Amino acid sequence: MDKQNEVLLNTFVISKKKYRVVYNAGVLVWEAENSKKGKISVPVSDIISVTLSATASGRSAAKNAPHAITTTYGTTSSTHAPMNEDMDFDRVPVLPTSASISTTATINTTTTTTNISNRADSYDLLHTDATSVEDIICGNNQSNGNYLIIHYARLVAPRVCKWRVQQLVLYKNEHRIVKLWYQRLSEDIREQNRPKNLLLFLNPYGGKQKAFALFEKYAKPLFKLAQVDINLIITQRAQQIYDIMTSQTINLNNYDGVVCCGGDGTFAELFNGLVYRTMIDLGMDINQPPYLPKPSIPIGIIPAGSTDTVAYCLNGTTDIKTSILHIILGQTHGLDISSVYRNSDDSGGGGIQNGDDSKGSDNTLAGSTKVTQAKRRPQLLKLYASVLSYGFLGDVTLESENYRWMGPKRYDYSGAKKFFRNRGYSGDITIHVENEVIDDERVERNNPHDGVRCLENCQRCLDASAKSGNPIDCDTQKVTVSGKFLMVNGANISCACSRSPQGFNPYCHLGDGYLDLILVRHTSFFNNIRLLLAMSSKTKKISDLPFVEIYRTKKFSFKGRVVGAYQGHGHDNGAIDDELDQTGTTSASSASTNDIANSTVTAGRTATGSLKEDNKLLSKWNCDGEILMDTNIIVECNCQLINVFRRGVSCSDTSSKENDPGVLNCCGVCK
Numbered sequence: 001m002d003k004q005n006e007v008l009l010n011t012f013v014i015s016k017k018k019y020r021v022v023y024n025a026g027v028l029v030w031e032a033e034n035s036k037k038g039k040i041s042v043p044v045s046d047i048i049s050v051t052l053s054a055t056a057s058g059r060s061a062a063k064n065a066p067h068a069i070t071t072t073y074g075t076t077s078s079t080h081a082p083m084n085e086d087m088d089f090d091r092v093p094v095l096p097t098s099a100s101i102s103t104t105a106t107i108n109t110t111t112t113t114t115n116i117s118n119r120a121d122s123y124d125l126l127h128t129d130a131t132s133v134e135d136i137i138c139g140n141n142q143s144n145g146n147y148l149i150i151h152y153a154r155l156v157a158p159r160v161c162k163w164r165v166q167q168l169v170l171y172k173n174e175h176r177i178v179k180l181w182y183q184r185l186s187e188d189i190r191e192q193n194r195p196k197n198l199l200l201f202l203n204p205y206g207g208k209q210k211a212f213a214l215f216e217k218y219a220k221p222l223f224k225l226a227q228v229d230i231n232l233i234i235t236q237r238a239q240q241i242y243d244i245m246t247s248q249t250i251n252l253n254n255y256d257g258v259v260c261c262g263g264d265g266t267f268a269e270l271f272n273g274l275v276y277r278t279m280i281d282l283g284m285d286i287n288q289p290p291y292l293p294k295p296s297i298p299i300g301i302i303p304a305g306s307t308d309t310v311a312y313c314l315n316g317t318t319d320i321k322t323s324i325l326h327i328i329l330g331q332t333h334g335l336d337i338s339s340v341y342r343n344s345d346d347s348g349g350g351g352i353q354n355g356d357d358s359k360g361s362d363n364t365l366a367g368s369t370k371v372t373q374a375k376r377r378p379q380l381l382k383l384y385a386s387v388l389s390y391g392f393l394g395d396v397t398l399e400s401e402n403y404r405w406m407g408p409k410r411y412d413y414s415g416a417k418k419f420f421r422n423r424g425y426s427g428d429i430t431i432h433v434e435n436e437v438i439d440d441e442r443v444e445r446n447n448p449h450d451g452v453r454c455l456e457n458c459q460r461c462l463d464a465s466a467k468s469g470n471p472i473d474c475d476t477q478k479v480t481v482s483g484k485f486l487m488v489n490g491a492n493i494s495c496a497c498s499r500s501p502q503g504f505n506p507y508c509h510l511g512d513g514y515l516d517l518i519l520v521r522h523t524s525f526f527n528n529i530r531l532l533l534a535m536s537s538k539t540k541k542i543s544d545l546p547f548v549e550i551y552r553t554k555k556f557s558f559k560g561r562v563v564g565a566y567q568g569h570g571h572d573n574g575a576i577d578d579e580l581d582q583t584g585t586t587s588a589s590s591a592s593t594n595d596i597a598n599s600t601v602t603a604g605r606t607a608t609g610s611l612k613e614d615n616k617l618l619s620k621w622n623c624d625g626e627i628l629m630d631t632n633i634i635v636e637c638n639c640q641l642i643n644v645f646r647r648g649v650s651c652s653d654t655s656s657k658e659n660d661p662g663v664l665n666c667c668g669v670c671k
């Protein structure tokens with residue numbers, strides 16, 4: 001019979017009670033006989049491992065097998081003590097499954113070149129037929145075992161999106177039947193598209209500097225249970241992940257994925273390195289690439305940083321076990337990545353990828369030299385996944401680096417200092433807004449306030465993925481916004497985190513190809529307090545505040561302005577600031593915005609003052625937590641440029657109006 005239609009149906013004993021157990025069409029269902037308790041079902045895509053055992057606990061002599069770990073610290077190697085078997089596992093006992101297959105379960109961390117053949121061996125071992133694997137795993141005694149131990153992942157706390165490993169122990173006195181179930185489930189698990197070999201970078205320096213301890217405690221036992229080989233590289237310095245990824249010494253074809261254990265900065269190094277590596281492999285000019293190529297290998301993040309915004313937005317939580325489980329289960333989805341380019345007058349400011357700019361090559365603020373500039377591509381500075389922020393957040397990041405010894409508290413300290421100063425930052429922003437004509441009326445195509453969150457199986461992201469190779473021609477209008485801002489933020493994702501559950505905009509999507517540009521005008525100190533309260537609220541959104549504007553766009557450019565620098569005015573709450581707050585403008589046209597007030601000059605082009613003094617009056621861009629030295633930039637969102645291990649967030653709040661079946665739902669942030 002066709003395997004898909006073959007139904008396994010038997011009675012097993014679970015915790016001394018008889019259960020009817022069915023396995024059909026990739027779903028395992030168990031239901032107590034003579035009980036009103038409901039059925040429990042688990043899809044095979046959530047089953048992590050299945051073991052045949054002679055005992056209900058699954059313990060065997062193999063548990064005591066020594067476990068050597070060799071870890072690469074940058075370029076030097078050292079050997080660790082055997083792995084601690086008594087790790088927190090949500091009280092699920094660690095089974096002998098992988099412990100007995102030392103080549104599989106060992107965390108292989110010697111240099112990548114010497115490691116490959118070992119990993120290949122272990123991989124082959126895992127892919128031999130079920131009987132021989134069973135013999136290896138269980139030993140002769142245990143191959144006659146009548147216990148089938150199944151480990152699976154389950155969403156145990158839907159409101160906070162937490163997943164955990166659960167254990168199901170099935171017993172039957174007929175070994176033949178238990179073995180049949182074991183073989184069938186093992187086979188179906190092997191057919192799942194899951195990573196078997198991962199390259200893992202660990203940043204021991206980020207967050208509370210506990211990444212290695214967290215890895216040992218949570219990641220190692222889970223990878224061991226799922227029989228995933230890990231090549232672990234512990235970083236020794238900043239930028240090392242980027243350097244390793246872009247060096248051709250590492251053969252990415254030997255891995256099913258590259259994962260990092262750290263914060264947003266560590267993840268940024270990883271995907272920057274991966275995209276640049278892809279450009280290098282394709283022989284592209286990495287400084288002025290004509291387009292950004294999609295890497296073929298998926299990446300993942302195990303949160304161990306300070307804010308862990310990316311992990312929170314991918315999984316709806318910064319819970320480390322949840323992230324590891326999603327990596328193990330191997331589902332991947334596209335994630336938008338935004339690219340930042342230098343916006344210098346001679347860069348042309350346009351001509352970046354997708355032919356999108358063939359129409360808009362005059363996207364620098366001065367649009368006069370269209371023909372010559374269209375051919376020049378601006379210089380690529382950096383890629384980011386969460387947010388690019390100018391003004392308040394840029395200054396906080398810049399200053400907080402001086403207090404890294406404080407750990408995550410450094411942001412509170414620097415943030416408070418900057419908050420009380422309430423500085424404003426002047427600039428001109430040109431936003432490419434897409435329009436469509438409905439009933440003879442030109443309306444904005446993308447509404448950032450549409451109330452549609454990015455949840456599991458997000459339709460908006462699925463549509464974007466289907467269209468990405470086939471861009472839709474639409475009417476793009478340039479909107480110019482000038483004035484003084486507390487912050488200018490280009491949010492690639494909602495940027496929610498445990499401290500800001502709604503982030504900048506809870507309706508921002510992970511893979512729709514658009515970023516949300518959030519402009520917070522410079523206003524009173526009282527309004528800043530309102531902003532702070534909204535940012536930390538579970539229900540309020542900052543877009544409800546009258547001094548916050550959100551634009552959904554694929555592209556924007558920014559030029560900072562030094563205001564009244566040589567008129568003897570201070571820039572912190574000075575009279576001129578108030579004056580300029582009122583002159584802040586928004587105009588929807590493709591006209592140049594060079595006609596700005598006489599008292600202002602565009603950064604880097606001051607006529608009388610020194611560049612150094614100008615720079616003091618400007619802010620810096622915070623790009624995924626790192627500082628960018630360029631002020632004048634062009635930003636583009638690249639639809640689903642990278643594939644990340646994530647499942648998407650299932651929404652638990654069924655009472656929410658946003659989750660009506662009729663409303664378009666998608667992946668993102670749990671309430």
Ligand SMILES: Nc1ncnc2c1ncn2[C@@H]1O[C@H](COP(=O)(O)OP(=O)(O)OP(=O)(O)O)[C@@H](O)[C@H]1O
Nearest residue numbers: 206207236237238262263264265266305306307308
């Ligand atoms: N061994 C190391 N020594 C010093 N710096 C390192 C090392 N390894 C990585 N780094 C750098 O540490 C920086 C901060 O790391 P990361 O962003 O992961 O932590 P974080 O800033 O505490 O967390 P988050 O970004 O989530 O707030 C990264 O930019 C990375 O380049």
